[in-house]
Amino acid sequence: MPATPALETRELTIRFGGHVAVNAVSCAFHPGTLTAIVGPNGAGKTTYFNLISGQLKATSGQVLLHGQDVTGLTASARTKRGMGRAFQLTNLFPNLTVMENVRLAVQSRAGAGMQLLQLWSHRGDLIDKADSLLASVKLLDKRNAMAGALPHGDQRKLEVALLLALEPDVFMFDEPTAGMSVDEVPTVLELIHQIKARGDKTVLLVEHKMDVVRSLADRIIVLHNGTLVADGEPATVIASPIVQEAYLGISPEAAA
Amino acid sequence: MLPANPLHSLLSGDYPRSRVLAATLFIILVCLAFAPFLFPGSQPINVAAKICVFVILVASYDLLLGYTGIVSFAHTMFYGIGGYGVAIAMYNFSPTWSAMGIGVVAALILSMALALVIGLFSLRVRAIFFAMITLAVASAFAILASQLNEITGGEDGRSYRIPEMLRPGFRLFDEPVLGVMINGRILTYYLIFFSALILFLLALRVVNSPFGRVLQAIRENDFRAEALGYRVLVYRSIANCLSAGMATLAGVLMAIWLRYTGPDTTLSFAIMIDILLMVVIGGMGTLYGAVLGATIFILAQNYLQVLMGELSDALAAAGIPLLPALFHADRWLLWLGILFVLSVYFFPVGIVGKLRQLRS
Numbered sequence: 001m002p003a004t005p006a007l008e009t010r011e012l013t014i015r016f017g018g019h020v021a022v023n024a025v026s027c028a029f030h031p032g033t034l035t036a037i038v039g040p041n042g043a044g045k046t047t048y049f050n051l052i053s054g055q056l057k058a059t060s061g062q063v064l065l066h067g068q069d070v071t072g073l074t075a076s077a078r079t080k081r082g083m084g085r086a087f088q089l090t091n092l093f094p095n096l097t098v099m100e101n102v103r104l105a106v107q108s109r110a111g112a113g114m115q116l117l118q119l120w121s122h123r124g125d126l127i128d129k130a131d132s133l134l135a136s137v138k139l140l141d142k143r144n145a146m147a148g149a150l151p152h153g154d155q156r157k158l159e160v161a162l163l164l165a166l167e168p169d170v171f172m173f174d175e176p177t178a179g180m181s182v183d184e185v186p187t188v189l190e191l192i193h194q195i196k197a198r199g200d201k202t203v204l205l206v207e208h209k210m211d212v213v214r215s216l217a218d219r220i221i222v223l224h225n226g227t228l229v230a231d232g233e234p235a236t237v238i239a240s241p242i243v244q245e246a247y248l249g250i251s252p253e254a255a256a
Numbered sequence: 257m258l259p260a261n262p263l264h265s266l267l268s269g270d271y272p273r274s275r276v277l278a279a280t281l282f283i284i285l286v287c288l289a290f291a292p293f294l295f296p297g298s299q300p301i302n303v304a305a306k307i308c309v310f311v312i313l314v315a316s317y318d319l320l321l322g323y324t325g326i327v328s329f330a331h332t333m334f335y336g337i338g339g340y341g342v343a344i345a346m347y348n349f350s351p352t353w354s355a356m357g358i359g360v361v362a363a364l365i366l367s368m369a370l371a372l373v374i375g376l377f378s379l380r381v382r383a384i385f386f387a388m389i390t391l392a393v394a395s396a397f398a399i400l401a402s403q404l405n406e407i408t409g410g411e412d413g414r415s416y417r418i419p420e421m422l423r424p425g426f427r428l429f430d431e432p433v434l435g436v437m438i439n440g441r442i443l444t445y446y447l448i449f450f451s452a453l454i455l456f457l458l459a460l461r462v463v464n465s466p467f468g469r470v471l472q473a474i475r476e477n478d479f480r481a482e483a484l485g486y487r488v489l490v491y492r493s494i495a496n497c498l499s500a501g502m503a504t505l506a507g508v509l510m511a512i513w514l515r516y517t518g519p520d521t522t523l524s525f526a527i528m529i530d531i532l533l534m535v536v537i538g539g540m541g542t543l544y545g546a547v548l549g550a551t552i553f554i555l556a557q558n559y560l561q562v563l564m565g566e567l568s569d570a571l572a573a574a575g576i577p578l579l580p581a582l583f584h585a586d587r588w589l590l591w592l593g594i595l596f597v598l599s600v601y602f603f604p605v606g607i608v609g610k611l612r613q614l615r616s
Contacts, residue, residue, distance in 0.1 A: 053483065079485035087483075093476035096469075104473050107466050108485040116467045121269050123466065166484065 004067040006031045006202035007083075007170045012051055012061035021047045023226040024061065029170070034196045034203040036217035036234070038243070044226040045206045046088055049174055052204075053085040054078045065170070079108070084168025088175050088206070090155040094148025098139055098158055101147045102130040105165035130165065137161045138187055153180045160188055164195075170202045171195055177212065185212075192216060210238070266457055268464035272544055274611040281544060284551050288449060292442045293434050303558050305445055307551050308452040309510045314534045315459050315546035316502035322541030323463050324495045325475030327383060330374065330390035331531055333397045334367045334500040336522035338507025340401065340408060341366070343517035346416035347409075353419050356512075363504050371500035375493040398523040413518020422447070422512065448509045455502060460543055462498065471495050472541070537599050539606020548607050556595065561588040 005028035012025045022044045029035055037045050050056040052063055054075035062071045070078050079085075093101050106129045107113055121127075134140045137157040142150065147158060160176055173192065177185045189212065195201050196216065207213050213220060213234065220237040222230035230237050237243055272278040287294060291304035313335055320326045341363025342356060349355035370393075378389040401408045408414065420426060426440030436442070462468050470491050473481045482488045511517045530553065538549025565585035572580035583591075603610045 055479070055483070074487070075482045076485050076487045079483060085483055087480075091477060091480045091483075093473050093480065095476055096472060100469060100472075104469060104481075105484050107469070112466045113470045113486055113491070114467060116462050116465050118465050119265075119268055119461070120464050120466055120469055126466075162484065 005029055005064075006066060007052065007204075008064040008067075009048075009052065010062040010064065012048070012063065013059050014047060014051055014056060015059045021226050022051060022223075025223070025226075025228045026061075027221060027228060027231065029202050029204060031169070031202050032196075032199045033218045034192070034205060034216055035219045035221060036213040037204060037206045037221055037223060038208070038213060039223035043223040045223055046174055047226075048223060049085065049172055049204070049206065053083055053172060079166060079168070082169035083172070084163045084166040084170065085172045086159045086163040086174060086176055088178065090152070090159055092147045092155060092158060092162070094146065096147060097144050098134065098147055098150065099127075099130055099143040101158055102133050102161050102165050103127060105162040106130045106133070109166050133161045133165050136164065136191065153184045156180055157184065157188065160191060164191070169200075170204070172204045174206045175208060176205070177207070177209065189216065214238070268457075268461040270460055270464045270543070272608075274608075274615045276614075277544065277548075277608060277611045281547060284547060291449075292445055293436055296436060299558075301441070301445055303554060305448050305513045306510075307554050308448050309506050309513065310531075310534065310550035310554060311547050312452050312455050312509070313503055313506040314531055314538070314550050315456055315543055316499045316506065317531050318535050318538075318540060318543055318546050319459060319463065319471075319495060319502070320499045321535055322539075322543075322545070323468065323475060324471040324492060325383070325478075326379070326492060326496065327387040328390045328496070328499075329387060329528055330394040330397075331499075331503050332523050332525070332528045333390075333394040334371065334503035335507040335510075335527070336397070336401065336517075336519075337363045337367045337370075338504035338509075339511040339517040339522040340414075340507075341504070342508050342511035343409075343414040343416055344407060346418060347414045351417035351419055356419065360505075360508050363508065364501055367500045367504040368497045371497045372493060375496040376489070379492045379496065380489050394523075394528075398519060398525075401523055402519045409518070411519060413516060413521070415516045418444075418512055418515055444512060448513060451505070451509055455505060456543070456547075459502065463543060467491075467494075475541075533596055535606075537596065537603070537606060539603075539608030539610075542606065542608040542612075545606045545608040552607075556592055560592055561585050564588050564591065 008028040010026050012022060013020065014022045025048060037048065039045050047056065051058050054073060054077070058071060062069055064070065065078065065081055065083060070081065093104065096104070103126055106126050110126060112123065112126065131140060131143065134143055137160055139154060139157055139161065142154060147155065150158065156176065156179065163171060163173070176188050176192070180188065192203065192205070193216065196203055205216065217234050219232065220230070220234050221228060222237060222243055224242070229242050230240055272281055288304055288308060292301055295301065295304070313331070317331050320328055338360075341359040345355045345359025345362070349358070374389060374393055378386045402411050404410070417423070421440055422444040423440040426443070428438040428443060463471070470481065470486050473486070474488055474491055478488050507522060510521070514521060534549035534553045535545065536549070537552065538545025538547070562585070564583050564587065568580045568583040568585060571583060599607070605613065
């Protein structure tokens with residue numbers, strides 16, 4: 001394994017009043033790996049993601065990206081440094097077209113947002129890029145529809161396309177297949193698989209479906225009440241009593 | 257790449273996208289372009305000049321409200337700074353182009369600096385807070401302008417002379433052109449018309465640039481725009497400054513036209529309300545809505561009273577009871593109000609939005 005992890009959290013903690021939502025989570029994520037983050041609802045998975053990508057400010061602890069402390073940086077600055085995030089609740093630009101949504105992400109990556117006097121439509125390179133991303137999530141035929149008018153499954157695919165457009169080093173997927181119909185899921189899973197197969201990207205995946213986790217993850221970490229309670233190979237972690245109890249809701253006695 | 261079509265470049269690819277809208281805009285453009293020849297007399301050209309100025313003022317506000325999703329109540333302040341910039345320079349120095357230039361540049365710098373400071377202090381927090389701050393700053397500025405007698409002329413404002421070429425006494429040609437004597441007043445009108453046209457096309461370019469799409473993204477979902485790597489505060493601040501600068505230039509044009517600047521013509525809250533109504537009636541986030549909103553509003557403001565007076569007289573002559581009183585010229589504000597309520601009720605997306613919906 002390389003010496004510097006792509007992403008690392010050290011004693012990462014956030015308190016909301018008296019409630020500790022994420023409690024001193026230390027974990028390192030290396031390039032070429034896909035880590036699934038599991039835990040029951042309210043375990044702090046999404047909050048942990050929000051702390052990493054900068055939507056929330058940590059009470060204490062650090063986030064390191066490529067070995068550099070980014071704890072004090074804004075979400076946009078972290079994105080510029082190679083972090084990419086897809087959201088659990090669909091979080092798009094509803095009154096812009098599907099194409100415009102992706103194009104905005106492509107444009108951010110290309111650093112072209114500050115062009116005031118150039119025509120939006122004259123950047124053919126950015127449009128082609130956006131189109132090829134739309135093709136990869138099978139949304140090209142809906143490129144001129146308003147994002148807000150898409151069915152839920154298509155919105156999730158668009159969400160993934162926005163993340164792909166950012167070409168990050170660290171991909172963070174928050175339940176990418178939630179609410180998708182059965183025939184749409186493989187498209188997204190195949191894309192995640194391709195990212196992982198490139199070998200230089202770091203993927204974090206919050207996912208409830210255990211079959212998805214088993215098929216994609218190299219490693220599973222388990223959060224429970226904001227605390228990291230298990231970390232290891234998928235088979236070992238899934239079989240561990242703490243996961244059987246905390247996550248699958250089976251008491252150790254029953255499992256045994 | 258798209259073909260190099262001059263109209264496409266001028267309109268930045270943002271066509272009216274409705275035949276009725278395109279025709280209406282074309283009629284407005286022709287009427288404004290030839291106003292001195294089509295509608296002789298001082299009243300019509302006055303209305304035409306006011307429409308030109310308000311198209312710019314409303315378009316600049318739409319850049320904030322319609323495109324970026326920022327609610328500001330300080331727009332008249334920037335408009336006023338433009339007016340006072342010209343007024344103070346003309347009054348204290350001399351009625352020359354260079355003095356005017358100094359006034360305009362100083363006003364632009366002050367406006368944009370103020371917009372930047374207000375923005376940096378309050379745009380990072382919730383939208384309602386920014387709206388409140390702008391309201392407070394604008395009120396303070398209006399009070400300041402009416403108190404600083406020595407500089408602004410206080411409540412009375414300032415009357416001043418403008419460069420020779422723009423005065424009514426100036427004649428460009430000895431003979432009339434198309435039956436109209438081209439005097440300084442008409443030259444002033446064309447200065448305003450072409451400035452407004454250029455500024456409008458420039459605004460159209462900005463909203464259709466990569467930058468403009470980021471503004472729309474921020475309006476739609478600022479949280480996600482930030483997550484995509486856009487520094488929302490920076491974009492909002494730039495939009496705020498651009499909008500303020502454009503409003504300032506509108507104020508400059510109005511000051512040149514009126515040859516007078518006072519609190520009532522620039523800083524009053526009534527103008528702020530008018531701007532809001534024009535944006536909403538025309539259609540937020542369309543820019544063309546600014547043209548329609550400003551034209552309809554100002555025409556109604558200037559001619560509704562006259563029309564109603566005539567209607568009332570005709571009804572009275574026909575011997576119909578009650579109606580003459582209802583349509584009496586003094587009731588024009590009531591009817592203006594009713595027209596606005598109806599237009600907002602029936603066209604919640606504005607006239608432009610409605611026309612575009614009809615087409616699709």
